[in-house]
Amino acid sequence: MPTIVLGVSGSVAAYRAADLARDLMRAEFEVRVCLTDSAEKFVTRQLFEALTGNPCLVGAFEEPVRGRMAHIDWAREASCVLIAPATANVLAKLAHGVGDDMLTTLALVYEGPIVIAPAMNPSMYAQKSTREAIRILEARGTVFVEPSEGDVACGEHGQGKLASTGRIVQETLAVVRRGECLKGKKVLITSGPTREPLDDVRFLSNRSSGKMGAALAKASLLMGAKVSVVSGPASEPLPLRAKVVRVRTALEMLEAARKEARDADWIIGAAAVADYRPEQAQKGKRRRTEDSWELRLVPNPDVLAELAKLAKKGARVVGFAAEPERGTESAKQKLARKGLFAIAVNDVSRPDVGFESEDNELTLLFADGKSENSGKRSKLACALWLLGAVSNCGSGKGP
DSSP, X not given: OOEEEEEEOSSGGGGHHHHHHHHHHHTTOEEEEEEOTTGGGTSOHHHHHHHHSSOEEOSTTOOSXXXXXXXXXXXXXXXXXXXXXXXXXXXXXXXXXXXXXHHXXXXXXXXXXXXXXXXXXXXXXXXHHHHHHHHHXXXXXXXXXXXXXXXXXXXXXXXXXXXXXXXXXXXXXXXHHHTTTTTTOEEEEEESBOOEESSSSOEEOOOOOSHHHHHHHHHHHHTTOEEEEEEOSOOSOOOTTSEEEEOOSHHHHHHHHHHHHTTOSEEEEOOBOOSEEESSOOSSOOOOOSSOOOOOEEEOOOHHHHHHHHOOTTOEEEEEEEESSSOOHHHHHHHHHHTOSEEEEEETTXXXXXXXXXXXXXXXXXXXXXXXXXXXXXXXXXXXXXXXXXXXXXXXXXX
16 A cells, blocks of 8 residues: 655644545545645644554654654655645745654655645745746655635635645545656666867767766666666766666776666666867877877767667667757657657757756657657656657656
């Protein structure tokens, strides 16, 4: 039975969390409730303990099991964290990494899917700072159940009423089911740029930040996969639950990825691998002179094409094609030449998506001739969309 941690914050709508807890239990979830101090002004822990049969947490230092840190245990054991109702205060804390009570501390530890259903005065919901907090959280993969429009507790009218318990349960079910899509599957991802040394100081590289590879790793974990990442030099942090192998050059990437590829169910080539490397890297540092420096470059191996040859029967191999203009003809040729299941094309000539951007827009081409477009989304949302489209699991729409 999947476990839901239901976080309840200090909105007048907190009373509706009791019905939500019961509806989640009817949907065959085990429910554990965590209240903020403000929520206790409206509802009591005794109410939720009676409803769920589980302890209800409030204070950051509470330990229902003596000697066990509850915020860590609950975070590790949860299939989903649902915060309903969520106030503007809680949204701001979550967006900026503030952990000053049990709920926000638990959320900082938690690495799985989060669903949030806000409830507040319509002016607070429309406030620029609140919208910015929602944008930040959505970019991290949080799923929002938008409030309804109507009369709120203060007597004003607008968008701010907590969504129906039915809608909230439905969205939570969808997120938990998404977490089962790749359960038992191993996903190998290549990520980031490669660096091809000219001497011990200089190298040839490209603009890849590794953001898309990191997003794919997080999305794969959110969908239940076991994840291995072979990454070139990139500053973007990778999920702690992924196995990460760091490399520098294309040859190193191929060698490391080969070891992971044979038993992988999915292989996703998101790395921007250098097509060429210097024929001979100089030792030490080449000193500046008035003479020109002529470089002879030799081709690097096609990492993804080599991995596709090693892939086990039935494995899905997906590539990326960063194209400097609109159009998919070149990507279609790569799709066939490399023997891929699908290839994701993004237009890197656009300043609002692609290299170093927080957003992307992908056109996904399949070997059978089908194609789909993601629309502009955060890179994590694009990653969830791509995995959903390739796996045929759920809508693939992401947060």
